[in-house]
Amino acid sequence: MATTQHHTRSKTAVTAAGGLMIFASVMLFVSGVLDILRGVMAIAEDDVFVTSPNYVFKFDLTSWGWIHLALGAVAVVVSLGLFTAATWARVIGVGIAALLIIANFLSIPYYPVWSLTLIALYGFVIWALCVARSDADTD
Numbered sequence: 001m002a003t004t005q006h007h008t009r010s011k012t013a014v015t016a017a018g019g020l021m022i023f024a025s026v027m028l029f030v031s032g033v034l035d036i037l038r039g040v041m042a043i044a045e046d047d048v049f050v051t052s053p054n055y056v057f058k059f060d061l062t063s064w065g066w067i068h069l070a071l072g073a074v075a076v077v078v079s080l081g082l083f084t085a086a087t088w089a090r091v092i093g094v095g096i097a098a099l100l101i102i103a104n105f106l107s108i109p110y111y112p113v114w115s116l117t118l119i120a121l122y123g124f125v126i127w128a129l130c131v132a133r134s135d136a137d138t139d
Contacts, residue, residue: 024128025082028093031121032075035100038111039069064107071100082129094129097122 042065075096081089101122104115 020128020132021082021085024093024125024132025079027121027125027128028075028082028097029079031100031118031125032072032079034118035068035072035075037072038114039065039067039072041065042068042110061110064110067103068107071096071103075100090129090132094126097125097129101126 042061044065045061075093078089078093078096082093101119104118104122108115
């Protein structure tokens with residue numbers, strides 16, 4: 001005779017998971033908007049960016065602007081899906097945050113402090129999306 005174990009989660013664990021999803025949603029939204037603004041600044045060839053002549057991953061500043069603008073826009077759209085706790089948004093959210101970490105890493109010489117700040121924010125987003133349990137897991 002087989003016995004079935006039914007694991008119940010505490011109300012605190014469910015609340016914490018919901019809090020992590022909201023945290024990830026807000027951070028992805030804010031970081032996405034900041035990447036959009038950064039992309040607009042780069043497209044306009046603003047003087048806040050540092051130019052380094054000997055960089056291995058050197059792109060035109062306008063190219064970096066379009067990359068950040070496109071990825072930031074996708075991040076904002078995915079963050080809106082995260083507010084509804086959609087599974088597709090969690091999966092794409094981890095993927096887009098990972099792509100944005102790579103893009104920010106590659107653009108460190110152009111805007112170093114801000115690139116490192118956004119790398120940390122996207123790292124927190126990935127962590128929160130991977131740790132938070134969905135509603136199906138809490139039953």
